[in-house]
Amino acid sequence: MASQGPPAGAQPFNPQQIQQMIAMEAQKRGMTIPQFQAFQRQQIEQEAAKAGMSPQQFVQMKQEEARRQYMQQQQAMQQQQQQQQAQGQGQQAQGQRPPQGQVQQMAVNLNQPVEPTPPALAVAKFLRSQDLKTRTCIFNGERKDMFKVKRAFRALNSDAYKKAQKKNPLLPKVENDIEARTALQLLPLNMLALRVSKKDPHEGHNHAPAKKEKRVKGLWHVKIEQQQDFEPMMHYVWVFEPPQWRTRILAAGVVIAVLTMVCFPLWPPFLRLGAWYLSVGAMGLTAVFFAMSIFRLILFILTFFLVPPGLWLYPNLFEDVGFFDSFRPLWGWHETKDDIKRKKQEKKAKKAAKLAGKLTDGGGKSAEAAPKAAGSGPAPTEGSATTSSAEAVVKSMAAKRHAAPTVEEADDE
Known part of the structure; x- marks a missing residue:
């Protein structure tokens, strides 16, 4: 004891x-x-x-x-x-015997009603709104968010916390690591976040050791530690769950929409007529979209054999872009792998030219750096022949053949 x-x-x-x-x-x-x-x-x-x-x-x-x-x-x-x-x-009294080896150090404390203080709730809400790079873990059979202490310290020492502190006077003052630790201590004291460590999910089971399962990244089975320390690499699990107002509003909207559709026979005649027109218009737009998709496919197949490499009507129609960008440009040639590589090289050359222009002091130096960067390309691999200047001109002339509107690519960051 x-x-x-x-x-x-x-x-x-x-x-x-x-x-x-x-x-x-x-x-x-x-x-x-x-x-x-x-x-x-x-x-x-x-x-x-x-x-x-x-x-x-x-x-x-x-x-x-x-x-x-x-x-x-x-x-x-x-x-x-x-x-x-x-x-x-x-x-x-019931004649039962408690199971051996069953020790739940903090489970009893978790079940006790604890009324969080306003400063602790303010700190928890602020940290919940920040990007702490949380990971999913299994805690008491439920999925919870887990974060590292060092990222919480980083958020408490950030400019965003200072701005939030000016708006919310309940947030404690944080100007150094000691005050950040004091603010973070409010979480375990008010049962809003607790320090955890990884554990074996089959620990305490009376069966043979389980076969090595494929571990899912981030899905740890965790247990609460007795000592609530604040070392940078320690993990804390969120017990505090903020109110999901957006989810509640969406759920209420879904219920209202379902009830509205169920009560369709009770609608006034003009509303039912308007709903009929809307449904016919939606079906008409869907039919036009399918017809356009079939026509552009037939057009591509014909031009693929007659005028290679093939012509696409609305080349961005099925790309991951906005509604209006899906119909821009009006047409474009089909891009081969060589075209995609060439476009990437041109983008890299433009970025290199811009960077060289920023680094150089004089205008003459930046003007010389731009054509060098534009002409630079990937180094030739072994076994590949080095193309001459005449071949490069021929390739550039062939590339310009379908340099008209083509599919736009998003820059890889």
Whole structure:
């Protein structure tokens, strides 16, 4: 059984307790006590310099934080032990035996009603709105979002947080790493986000080890850790779920639309007539689209044999572009693999020319860099013959044959 710590309002830790805590931390980091003390002294001096405080003031602040955390942990352990005793008495009364090896350290605390404070909710809502590059994990049989501590620190130290803080006074002030850590501590204290680690999904099952399954990237089975630390590479899972107003509005819209369609016989005559005209117009547009698609295919097949490489009517019709861009340009020649490579080379040459123009100081240098970049191409591979200038001119003349409107390509970023 863990030793009971001082209750709220008790005296500070005595030297023996402090030595025990130092020994535990040194053992956790794989150091001796003198090595850990020297390392801790160096860290304190660096953090105090960042915070603009003296080492003594910084140590006092950290001691107060550690005392509060220790008291909260001891209170949580006391509540957990009381509930475990109550559960054990209930199981003995029913003649049941609790399963061996079943230890749920934080599950009891999760089920306790915790009312989040307004600053904690404000921090959680802000971090939820930021791109923390969350990953999906399996937590208590449910899919949850998981993020790294370093990305939360980055978001709290960003300009976006400063702007949000001016609009929302509930957000705590963050100007250094210590204040960012203090703000992030509000999440586990209010059960909005908890530190987790990866676990075996078959842990505790009484069966043979399962065969090695194909791991789906990002879908970890996670468990809650007892110590809610804030190292940069640690993972936290979101327990807080913001209200999905957009989903609710869409669901309400779908229900209203279904009820409206069901009540079609009750519509006034002019509404039913308008619905009939709309349905006939939609079917007419669909028929025109199919007819146009069939005609452009027939036109391409004919021109593919008569006038190679073939002519497309509305070449962007089925491309991933906007509605109006689907019908622009009006026509275009079919692009072969060589045409696509040539267009990519031209784009690279234009980018290189622009970059050279920015880097050069004089206008003459940029003018010389542009034709060099435009003439540059990929290096010839082994076994390929080097084309002469005459062949290059012939190829360029052949390329211009269908240099009329062609399918536009999106730039690869």
